[in-house]
Amino acid sequence: MVILKSKSEIEAIRKACQVVAECHRTIAPLIKPGITTNEIDRIFEDIMMKHGAKPYQKGYKGYPYATCASANDVIAHGFPSNKPLEEGDIVTIDTVAELDGWLGDSAWSYAVGKISPTAEKLMRVTKECLELGIEQAQPGNRLGDVTSAIQRYAESHGFGVVRDLLAHGIGRDLHEEPTYMHVGKPGKGLRIKEGMVFTIEPMITEGNYLIRIDPDGWTARTIDNKLAAQYEHTIAITAEGPQILTLQ
Ligand code: MF3
Ligand code: CO
Numbered sequence: 001m002v003i004l005k006s007k008s009e010i011e012a013i014r015k016a017c018q019v020v021a022e023c024h025r026t027i028a029p030l031i032k033p034g035i036t037t038n039e040i041d042r043i044f045e046d047i048m049m050k051h052g053a054k055p056y057q058k059g060y061k062g063y064p065y066a067t068c069a070s071a072n073d074v075i076a077h078g079f080p081s082n083k084p085l086e087e088g089d090i091v092t093i094d095t096v097a098e099l100d101g102w103l104g105d106s107a108w109s110y111a112v113g114k115i116s117p118t119a120e121k122l123m124r125v126t127k128e129c130l131e132l133g134i135e136q137a138q139p140g141n142r143l144g145d146v147t148s149a150i151q152r153y154a155e156s157h158g159f160g161v162v163r164d165l166l167a168h169g170i171g172r173d174l175h176e177e178p179t180y181m182h183v184g185k186p187g188k189g190l191r192i193k194e195g196m197v198f199t200i201e202p203m204i205t206e207g208n209y210l211i212r213i214d215p216d217g218w219t220a221r222t223i224d225n226k227l228a229a230q231y232e233h234t235i236a237i238t239a240e241g242p243q244i245l246t247l248q
Helices: 007-030 037-050 117-136 143-156
Strands: 067-071 074-076 090-099 102-111 167-169 176-180 197-200 203-205 211-213 220-222 228-230 233-238 241-244
Touching: 007 037, 007 090, 007 102, 007 233, 037 067, 037 090, 074 090, 074 203, 074 228, 090 117, 090 228, 102 117, 102 228, 102 233, 117 143, 117 197, 117 203, 117 228, 117 233, 117 241, 143 176
Parallel strands: none
Antiparallel strands: 067 074, 067 090, 074 220, 090 102, 167 176, 167 197, 197 233, 203 228, 211 220, 233 241
16 A cells, blocks of 8 residues: 655655755765775764664664665675775665654765776766656656656666666655566556655666675675666655655
């Protein structure tokens, strides 16, 4: 069942989302060769604490950190570590903040110093996939309009769309309905309605879209060890169209 949110509930979710947005705004200029993802994790947690918010991912299904830090061939759910990021890396930082019982979720990919043209193209196309998906998230459209726009654009650049990790409704719970893959057909799937709040979070791969999980039980990598990128916003559907609640 999809839980529709009232305007005041959407405003409460926006507040949680804006804590996440501040986390991303803060670290964007700090991501350089030498910084560790543990340092980034600490900064995210401090910003959440400062706002009276909680790092919701910490302890969620046993996940140990405030953020997921997924570098290069890691698609998602990588553990932050003390290994300094290196020139040429790309790293996706994903987090969820809880404020007054409401959740906000956003992931963003960052370039570490100068990156390869391929990595640059992958990041650009992935961000454009998110933007094209959001554009289609209009009341009256269907989820297939969102997902097919993403899939068509990614594949037109020769990239893969990860199927095994899903986007989701969000509110008081992290994974509400609808949960959906970022692939589909126009005009198919659930009808998008005013009051829905969900994530759009395409994970796009340089090569094969298949994933494998490390022995830690979390870290999801590309099966061919090629690069992956991800951009994620939490959006609310209003009568006027989609609103990006995690807008930075
Ligand atoms: N932010 C992630 C999502 O989009 C959640 C990561 S799972 C966690 O669903 F366990 F790391 F929290
Ligand atoms: Co997320």
